[in-house]
Amino acid sequence: MRSVTDQIVARHTAPRQLTDHCVAPDVVVPGVVHEKRPARTPRGDLAPGIYHAWITIDNQAQFNSYSVDMLKGIQWALKTASNARDVVSVVLTGAGSKAFCTGGNATDFARYYARNPQEFRQFMRLFNDTVSAVMVCEKPVICRVNGMRTGGAQELGLACDFTIAQDLALFGLAGPKHGGAMIGGATDFLPVMIGAEAALAVGTLCESLSAHKARRLGMITAVVPALKVDGKFVPNPLVVTDRCVDEFGELVLGEPKTGEALLQGKALLARGEVDLSLLDAKVEELCAKFVTMFPDSLTKSLEALRKPKIEAWNRNKEDNRAWLALNMMTEACAGFRAFAEGSKEAGREIDFVALRQALAKGAPWTPDLIDNLMPHARN
Numbered sequence: 420m421r422s423v424t425d426q427i428v429a430r431h432t433a434p435r436q437l438t439d440h441c442v443a444p445d446v447v448v449p450g451v452v453h454e455k456r457p458a459r460t461p462r463g464d465l466a467p468g469i470y471h472a473w474i475t476i477d478n479q480a481q482f483n484s485y486s487v488d489m490l491k492g493i494q495w496a497l498k499t500a501s502n503a504r505d506v507v508s509v510v511l512t513g514a515g516s517k518a519f520c521t522g523g524n525a526t527d528f529a530r531y532y533a534r535n536p537q538e539f540r541q542f543m544r545l546f547n548d549t550v551s552a553v554m555v556c557e558k559p560v561i562c563r564v565n566g567m568r569t570g571g572a573q574e575l576g577l578a579c580d581f582t583i584a585q586d587l588a589l590f591g592l593a594g595p596k597h598g599g600a601m602i603g604g605a606t607d608f609l610p611v612m613i614g615a616e617a618a619l620a621v622g623t624l625c626e627s628l629s630a631h632k633a634r635r636l637g638m639i640t641a642v643v644p645a646l647k648v649d650g651k652f653v654p655n656p657l658v659v660t661d662r663c664v665d666e667f668g669e670l671v672l673g674e675p676k677t678g679e680a681l682l683q684g685k686a687l688l689a690r691g692e693v694d695l696s697l698l699d700a701k702v703e704e705l706c707a708k709f710v711t712m713f714p715d716s717l718t719k720s721l722e723a724l725r726k727p728k729i730e731a732w733n734r735n736k737e738d739n740r741a742w743l744a745l746n747m748m749t750e751a752c753a754g755f756r757a758f759a760e761g762s763k764e765a766g767r768e769i770d771f772v773a774l775r776q777a778l779a780k781g782a783p784w785t786p787d788l789i790d791n792l793m794p795h796a797r798n
C-alpha cells in the first residue's frame with residue numbers, strides 16, 4: 420500500500436525528470452567502493468527509499484594507502500553522496516580491520532614525486548579538494564575507523580564531522596619524522612578540536628595515539644571494543660583503560676602499557692580475534708539518529724559548526740600546498756625515499772644525526788647527500 424506522502428509525490432509534486440547536479444560523472448575507481456546502504460530508524464525499522472552512502476577505501480596490501488586515482492574516487496564519491504537526494508549520511512571507512520588508511524602511497528611519493536615539486540603540487544590539488552569535499556558535504560560525514568588512521572588519512576579523518584573507532588586502531592601523523600609538516604589539515608583542525616597545547620604535542624612529536632587517548636583528547640567521537648577473547652569483548656589490552664590517572668595524578672587513560680602489564684596484554688591480544696560488529700552497530704546507531712531529523716536544519720547545523728575548522732583550513736591550505744610541493748626537493752624526498760628503500764630490519768628513517776651534522780656545516784641538499792642518509796647507506 421502506498422503511503423500518503425507517496426501519493427502526494429505521485430500527484431506530480433516532484434519534477435518528472437530530476438536534474439543531475441554533480442560536476443563529474445560517478446565513475447568506478449578500483450580501490451574505492453561506493454555503495455548505498457538502506458537506512459533504518461533509531462528503532463531499527465527499515466526506511467524504504469532512503470540510504471546512507473558508504474565509501475570504502477580498499478588497498479589492503481598497502482594498508483589502504485591511496486593512489487591518485489583513489490583520491491579522485493573518494494572525492495567523486497563524496498560529491499555524489501552530497502548531491503544524492505535519497506542519502507542521509509556518509510560513512511567513510513577502510514576495508515579490513517588493520518587500517519582505515521595510511522595516507523598517500525609512500526612508494527609513489529618516493530618514486531614519482533620526490534624532486535618533482537610541480538607534480539606534487541598537482542597531487543596536493545586533488546588532496547586539498549578531497550578534504551574540502553568532506554567539509555562541504557551536505558550530509559553528516561562519519562569516519563568509521565576500522566584500523567590505523569595516519570598521514571593524510573588522519574587529516575581527511577579529522578575533517579569528518581564524527582569519528583567512531585574500534586579501540587585497537589592507532590592514530591598517527593607523518594610529520595617531521597617523515598620529512599613533512601602536518602599541514603594537510605591537521606595543523607588547522609587540531610588546535611580547534613583539542614586545544615593548542617595538545618595540538619602542539621600531537622602535531623610535532625609523530626607519536627601514534629591509541630583510540631582511547633584520541634577519545635580522551637576530544638579528537639574522536641566514540642570508541643568501541645573490537646577484540647573478542649573466549650567469545651567476550653575486551654578493551655584494547657595494550658593500553659590503560661581501567662583508570663584515568665596514575666598514583667601521581669598524571670593522566671594515563673589510553674597510554675601504552677609497559678613491562679609485565681604489556682607482556683600480559685600482548686598475550687591476551689594473541690589469543691583473541693578482531694570483531695567489528697560493535698563498531699558497525701555504533702555507526703548504524705549514529706546514522707539512524709540522522710534519519711529522524713529535518714534534513715535542512717541538520718545541514719545548516721553542520722555548516723555552522725564546521726566553520727572554525729573550515730576557516731582555519733581555507734586560510735592556510737593553498738600556502739601549505741605550495742610549501743609541501745617545494746619540500747619534495749629536500750626533506751620529503753629524503754623521508755619518503757627512506758620509507759620506500761628501507762625495510763623493517765634496516766629501518767625506514769633517515770640518519771637524522773648525519774643530516775643535522777651536514778647542515779650544521781652549511782652543506783646544500785645535493786642528491787648524494789640524500790643518498791647517504793638512506794637506511795641502507797648505514798649498513
Ligand SMILES: CC(C)(COP(=O)(O)OP(=O)(O)OC[C@H]1O[C@@H](n2cnc3c(N)ncnc32)[C@H](O)[C@@H]1OP(=O)(O)O)[C@@H](O)C(=O)NCCC(=O)NCCSC(=O)C1=CCCCC1=O
Pocket residue numbers: 480481482484521522523524525526546567569570571572593597599602603743758
Ligand atoms: C606506521 C605504518 C603505517 C604501519 O607500520 P606497520 O604496522 O609496521 O606495518 P608495515 O609493515 O609498515 O605496513 C604493512 C604494509 O603496508 C605498506 N604500507 C603501509 N602504509 C603505506 C603507505 N602509506 N604507502 C605505501 N605502502 C604502505 C608497507 O610498506 C607494508 O607493505 P610491505 O609490502 O612492505 O610488507 C607504516 O607502514 C608507515 O609509516 N607507513 C607510511 C605512512 C606514510 O608515510 N604515509 C604517507 C603520509 S604523507 C600523506 O599521506 C600526505 C601528506 C600531505 C598531504 C597529502 C598526503 O596524502
